[in-house]
Amino acid sequence: MSLLELKGASFGYNQQDIFTDIYFKIDKGEIFCIIGPNGCGKTTLLDSILGILRLKRGDILINGGSMQKMRPHEIARQIAYIPQAHNKTFPYTVLDVVLMGRAAYTGIFSSPSEDDVVIAEEALALVGLTRLKSRPYTQLSGGEGQLVMIARALAQKTPLLIMDEPTAHLDFKHELTVLETVVQLINDTGLSIIMATHFPNHAFYFENNNIKTSVALMDQKTFSQVGSPGDVISEKNLMTLYEINAKVVACPIGNGGQLKQIIPISTIS
Amino acid sequence: MCAVKKKFIYAILFFSPLVFIFLSLFIGRYHVPLPAIMEILWLKLTLGYCNLPDTYVSVVWDIRLPRAILGALVGGCLAISGASFQGLFRNPLVSSGILGVSSGAGFGAALAILIFSTTSYVYVFAFFFGGLAVLMSYMIGRVYNATPAIMLVLGGVIVSSVFSALISFAKYVADPYNQLPAIVFWLMGSLASARYQDIAAAGIPMAVGIAGLLAIRWRINVLSMGDKEARSLGINTTLSKGIVISCATLATAGAVCVSGIIGWVGLVIPHIGRMLVGNDNRVLIPASLSLGACFMLLVDNLGRVITGSEIPLGILTAIVGGPFFVYLLKKTKGGGW
Numbered sequence: 001m002s003l004l005e006l007k008g009a010s011f012g013y014n015q016q017d018i019f020t021d022i023y024f025k026i027d028k029g030e031i032f033c034i035i036g037p038n039g040c041g042k043t044t045l046l047d048s049i050l051g052i053l054r055l056k057r058g059d060i061l062i063n064g065g066s067m068q069k070m071r072p073h074e075i076a077r078q079i080a081y082i083p084q085a086h087n088k089t090f091p092y093t094v095l096d097v098v099l100m101g102r103a104a105y106t107g108i109f110s111s112p113s114e115d116d117v118v119i120a121e122e123a124l125a126l127v128g129l130t131r132l133k134s135r136p137y138t139q140l141s142g143g144e145g146q147l148v149m150i151a152r153a154l155a156q157k158t159p160l161l162i163m164d165e166p167t168a169h170l171d172f173k174h175e176l177t178v179l180e181t182v183v184q185l186i187n188d189t190g191l192s193i194i195m196a197t198h199f200p201n202h203a204f205y206f207e208n209n210n211i212k213t214s215v216a217l218m219d220q221k222t223f224s225q226v227g228s229p230g231d232v233i234s235e236k237n238l239m240t241l242y243e244i245n246a247k248v249v250a251c252p253i254g255n256g257g258q259l260k261q262i263i264p265i266s267t268i269s
Numbered sequence: 270m271c272a273v274k275k276k277f278i279y280a281i282l283f284f285s286p287l288v289f290i291f292l293s294l295f296i297g298r299y300h301v302p303l304p305a306i307m308e309i310l311w312l313k314l315t316l317g318y319c320n321l322p323d324t325y326v327s328v329v330w331d332i333r334l335p336r337a338i339l340g341a342l343v344g345g346c347l348a349i350s351g352a353s354f355q356g357l358f359r360n361p362l363v364s365s366g367i368l369g370v371s372s373g374a375g376f377g378a379a380l381a382i383l384i385f386s387t388t389s390y391v392y393v394f395a396f397f398f399g400g401l402a403v404l405m406s407y408m409i410g411r412v413y414n415a416t417p418a419i420m421l422v423l424g425g426v427i428v429s430s431v432f433s434a435l436i437s438f439a440k441y442v443a444d445p446y447n448q449l450p451a452i453v454f455w456l457m458g459s460l461a462s463a464r465y466q467d468i469a470a471a472g473i474p475m476a477v478g479i480a481g482l483l484a485i486r487w488r489i490n491v492l493s494m495g496d497k498e499a500r501s502l503g504i505n506t507t508l509s510k511g512i513v514i515s516c517a518t519l520a521t522a523g524a525v526c527v528s529g530i531i532g533w534v535g536l537v538i539p540h541i542g543r544m545l546v547g548n549d550n551r552v553l554i555p556a557s558l559s560l561g562a563c564f565m566l567l568v569d570n571l572g573r574v575i576t577g578s579e580i581p582l583g584i585l586t587a588i589v590g591g592p593f594f595v596y597l598l599k600k601t602k603g604g605g606w
Binding site for chain 1: 356359360361484485486487488490491493494495497498499500501502503504505506508509512547548549551
């Protein structure tokens with residue numbers, strides 16, 4: 001029984017299909033990267049897995065049980081979400097934001113308990129932001145803000161995290177900080193992660209850190225290929241997926257190992 | 270902010286509405302000697318017999334006290350609803366009237382004055398139409414079977430403008446000697462007619478609304494993350510939003526139907542709260558309740574004494590509140606915005 005399994009999942013608005021016949025499964029400690037061009041339906045697919053959108057056909061199973069019958073707080077105890085860019089309105093403190101991860105365990109007319117505060121503080125410690133806990137989260141840098149979102153998801157105590165382009169807008173250092181945090185979390189806590197990303201290199205990065213990594217290419221409203229990064233992310237596939245000429249190179253990284261990277265070269269015109 | 274200072278602020282916020290209500294008993298154009306006021310209070314609370322002049326008793330116990338209690342309730346309701354809506358709509362610029370409750374209530378009051386020529390049905394009509402306006406905004410906002418904040422606000426804008434037009438129409442057709450002034454004065458807001466019956470009738474929706482918002486206040490934090498995130502955090506957003514909107518509407522409609530339209534409180538008092546206690550709604554919501562109550566009493570007492578005839582509340586709230594707000598803004602450097 002898999003942690004999460006999609007069986008022929010399809011969704012559309014009215015007559016227009018957004019994605020159709022998606023099959024995949026993910027187990028403990030795995031990372032699943034969804035790669036595809038803008039507008040291919042990645043975010044819609046993630047919204048369906050989060051239970052925000054209802055499938056048109058097919059089913060999503062969490063630990064073998066259908067998600068369609070689950071209530072929001074039941075889903076939120078299994079799957080946490082880390083948004084792409086968080087739209088900050090009010091300057092809540094970092095701890096208050098992380099504490100919101102406890103909503104699924106808190107009654108509608110209650111506030112979080114002392115235990116919830118402890119869990120939130122542990123989550124902050126896991127991403128290394130304890131020193132910022134009393135700061136307004138509106139004043140943090142993009143990378144720190146993203147780590148706060150990860151801490152909030154960790155406070156949800158779910159076996160599965162969903163990330164929607166978690167490193168968009170981040171500079172190299174912050175991007176690597178987020179990736180390193182993700183790797184460390186998977187190694188330490190056995191989390192599983194589904195990630196939509198525009199950077200196929202991330203898949204190589206995870207694979208290189210000895211995490212069981214799968215990649216799905218999303219094209220024409222469905223997964224055209226699913227497999228290991230080395231098999232799926234090929235020059236030929238990138239050409240069909242993005243209509244670009246690209247090179248896959250292996251670059252030595254010092255300690256005898258090597259990291260594969262994509263070099264985009266030109267569009268096909 | 271250190272913990273001791275925080276506790277001190279909380280204690281002040283908790284007790285100040287009571288202090289303000291108490292002080293309001295001593296303020297007014299009609300002079301009642303100080304010892305007499307204390308005696309009346311003592312005797313009324315201990316159910317003793319009072320041999321002071323009837324006028325004294327009536328001024329203190331039947332006029333000033335109900336007015337002070339009602340003022341505190343009205344101010345608290347407007348501010349707490351405003352704070353809740355700001356969180357719900359993720360917009361610090363919305364106020365308690367954003368979904369049209371004020372315009373709706375205003376039209377209801379105008380209609381009642383037109384039809385009955387007296388003010389006896391004004392409360393009922395104002396409450397009913399205030400609630401109706403919010404319901405209409407909510408229905409307009411329900412596109413795609415969801416209620417995105419922006420559509421609710423748009424619904425509120427549409428409904429407000431329709432009801433504002435209807436108010437204008439009511440003024441236009443009103444008899445200019447009796448009905449028109451009644452409508453205009455009602456729209457400017459006043460607590461002058463406060464009696465215990467009003468507190469009993471309008472107090473029920475106000476109390477229910479306040480209690481509901483106090484209970485759900487942490488959820489407003491989560492809702493202010495936006496629909497998608499709130500949902501992924503495990504919240505039934507439709508239900509939670511519905512509860513917040515219903516409670517805020519009960520509170521505001523209950524307040525507006527007895528006080529008329531009092532602007533400003535529902536927009537700016539929550540910001541004063543944000544400067545004092547921060548943005549966490551667990552603290553901000555009760556703080557807004559307290560600050561709204563104190564501010565309304567302050568304004569009402571001023572309105573009663575600075576000139577021979579009363580100045581309508583809707584006018585004074587902005588005149589008194591504006592400079593105070595600017596002062597706090599300078600003092601706290603905006604409080605984290």
